[in-house]
Amino acid sequence: MEAIIGAFGLVLDLEVMLVIAASAIYGVMVGGIPGLTATMSVALLVPLTYFMDPVPAIAAIVTTTATAIFAGDIPGALLRMPGTPASAAYVDESFALTRQGKADLALGTGLVTAAIGGMIGTIILMAVAPQLARFAIRFSSDEYFWLGCLGLTCAVLISGSSVLKSFASLFIGLFIATIGIDVAVGHPRFTFGSIELLDGVSFIPAMIGMFALSEILRTVARGARVRGPEQGSVGNVFAGIGRILLRFRLNVVRSSVLGTGIGSLPGAGADIAAWISFTLSKRFSKKPEAFGKGAVEGIVDGGSANNAAVAGAWTPALVFGIPGDTVTAIAIGILYLKGVNPGPLVFTQSPDLVYAVFVAFLCANLVLIPVGFAAIRLSGLVLRVPQAVLMPIILVFCIVGSFAINSTVFAVWIMLVLGVVAFFMEANDIPVAPAILGIVLGTMVEDNFMVTMLKDNGNLLGFFDRPIAAALGALTMTIWVYLIFRGVRDARRAGTTG
Amino acid sequence: MRVDDTILGAILLAFAVAVVAYAQTFPTLGGMAFGPDLFPTVIGCGLGVCGIGLMVTGVVRRRSRNGGPWIDVAPWMRSRDLAGNLLAVLAATLGYILLSDWLGFHLTAMAILALLFLKLHVRLLILIPFAIAVPLIIHYAFYSLLRVPLPWGLLTPIAW
The missing domain is CATH 1.20.58 (Methane Monooxygenase Hydroxylase; Chain G, domain 1)
Known part of the structure; x- marks a missing residue:
């Protein structure tokens, strides 16, 4: 209880409140511009958080994601161009409503369900995370090794792309993580004499390159222009919302709980949560025929699930130090830089920080309503910012952001190389998320492997000595077998269908 | 591709x-x-x-x-204009890496902004103020507030 009160004190500080307000405005703007994803907005924020204390830094990340995910609905409803991938699932419904002149209904539903979904997700996070942490406190390197493997495996399992390509992405990320001095004997690996690479590939320029620079490259290669919104002005977005919430109250609860659960799986984020909830919504709807023609029900389900997933992703991140999505992968990287190692010990050593994350989430979802309302009102303006003006400015931010961490242009090289790599990966349907998880978790998996090996005198069976480790190991290996089976099946199918 | x-x-x-x-x-x-x-x-x-x-x-x-x-063949490979956009972004980044120490942050950033705006057909009326203001705003945020040592290069004599 003291920790919770302490956390309120930490968050309800003027500086943190200003950070939350600024991040909300920033998140809504970036999320509202098609092509700029929530992850990219966080990646661009990283250099700034580097100079903040842990609590405002986390508050900034949390608020930016929560607001950006909602704001993705705005261009989705008005232009049929989802601002972030998380809004893609129900974009047809909201755009159909706009065509009927009901953009206010589509956006209002999206806004209110996003805030409720985010709140429910946060409450589940607050209830579950400390319990899990109490359980996880007994874990040693054995369990962490398997948890790391499980996280990496889930990233492949859920990516939705071909198994071979997802694994390839994962191994590319793991390879990047091995660059630099190794943990066992201190031998430089793959540094080719470069002093800058001894410390490994810095995480922040890597993120900026893979998410922001690759996105800039994609945008300029498309030469995309933004068109004007379908419906000029949006009326009162809160009209009739109460009735919708009452009618679909079970949908809100179902999708929020489901979204939180999906979000907490490593590698699955808000976009997958929205897709699954939307699909379920359609399947269990009393009026499935309304879908595709502007079903508010679909927006309720998808809109609450994606914001709930944002909170859910923090469960494994805080408890095990294993990111639930790309945003928490970045957040973990930042916490490490600040000397905070996420894991069960954080709950006992700095509980105020953990509760500060919770409180920041609650504040972010509360702030979302007025900021989102203003964003909807000003949407015409945000949507007219031409990408031709935006992209060069973002590029300069990427360069300065990469440079800022160690004040060396070498970081800009890392950003450039990995940005080009990510651009080609995406062009060839190789998902980027597993690579990111590989970069974040690679060192942790290797560290825990080496520690366990030293403990057990090099006996590989030592990984199954402890009951929880054995269970985690068995689970991981079962998924491996399943993935190999799926990979073979995909290959066979490729042969028969062409 | x-x-x-x-x-x-x-x-x-x-x-x-x-x-x-x-x-x-x-x-x-x-x-x-x-x-x-x-x-x-x-x-x-x-x-x-x-x-x-x-x-x-x-x-x-x-x-x-x-x-x-x-x-x-991706659409950008067939269009000289789109392929040019892609190359321009890569060249701008490379240019920053190679030139920023000598030219300094401000001049390099202004140059790459102006060139990219030109390549992306941004009107001069927007191009000029943005190319000048953005580096100055970044300078204020990162150099003055966050103490990131952005290089001054040629402008060292007038550093503030």
Whole structure:
């Protein structure tokens, strides 16, 4: 209880409140511009958080994601161009409503369900995370090794792309993580004499390159222009919302709980949560025929699930130090830089920080309503910012952001190389998320492997000595077998269908 | 730019072989079965398996479709303008890396902004104020507030 009160004190500080307000405005703007994803907005924020204390830094990340995910609905409803991938699932419904002149209904539903979904997700996070942490406190390197493997495996399992390509992405990320001095004997690996690479590939320029620079490259290669919104002005977005919430109250609860659960799986984020909830919504709807023609029900389900997933992703991140999505992968990287190692010990050593994350989430979802309302009102303006003006400015931010961490242009090289790599990966349907998880978790998996090996005198069976480790190991290996089976099946199918 | 899975697999396999071969040169500590070479070797083998798998699916798919293009030409490869956009962004980043120490942050950033705006057909009325103001705003935020030592380069005599 003291920790919770302490956390309120930490968050309800003027500086943190200003950070939350600024991040909300920033998140809504970036999320509202098609092509700029929530992850990219966080990646661009990283250099700034580097100079903040842990609590405002986390508050900034949390608020930016929560607001950006909602704001993705705005261009989705008005232009049929989802601002972030998380809004893609129900974009047809909201755009159909706009065509009927009901953009206010589509956006209002999206806004209110996003805030409720985010709140429910946060409450589940607050209830579950400390319990899990109490359980996880007994874990040693054995369990962490398997948890790391499980996280990496889930990233492949859920990516939705071909198994071979997802694994390839994962191994590319793991390879990047091995660059630099190794943990066992201190031998430089793959540094080719470069002093800058001894410390490994810095995480922040890597993120900026893979998410922001690759996105800039994609945008300029498309030469995309933004068109004007379908419906000029949006009326009162809160009209009739109460009735919708009452009618679909079970949908809100179902999708929020489901979204939180999906979000907490490593590698699955808000976009997958929205897709699954939307699909379920359609399947269990009393009026499935309304879908595709502007079903508010679909927006309720998808809109609450994606914001709930944002909170859910923090469960494994805080408890095990294993990111639930790309945003928490970045957040973990930042916490490490600040000397905070996420894991069960954080709950006992700095509980105020953990509760500060919770409180920041609650504040972010509360702030979302007025900021989102203003964003909807000003949407015409945000949507007219031409990408031709935006992209060069973002590029300069990427360069300065990469440079800022160690004040060396070498970081800009890392950003450039990995940005080009990510651009080609995406062009060839190789998902980027597993690579990111590989970069974040690679060192942790290797560290825990080496520690366990030293403990057990090099006996590989030592990984199954402890009951929880054995269970985690068995689970991981079962998924491996399943993935190999799926990979073979995909290959066979490729042969028969062409 | 989409390349056929066969080529993609071959590239991954070649990379994997190089990683594994190089990892074998890493020293091991006396008496320990697992050294710094273990993870790179495992990763290399994994990449190699993915590479072989992609080559196999690629070849099988090509056979069932009777060939087809090795490389799918993306729209930007067919348009001089779009390919130019892509090259301009890469050249601007490279230009910053090579020139910023000598030219300084402000001049380099203004130059790459102006060039990219020009390439992306931004009107002069927007181009000029943005190319000048953005570096100054970044300078204020990162140099003055956050104390990031952005290089002054040629402008060192008038540094503030």
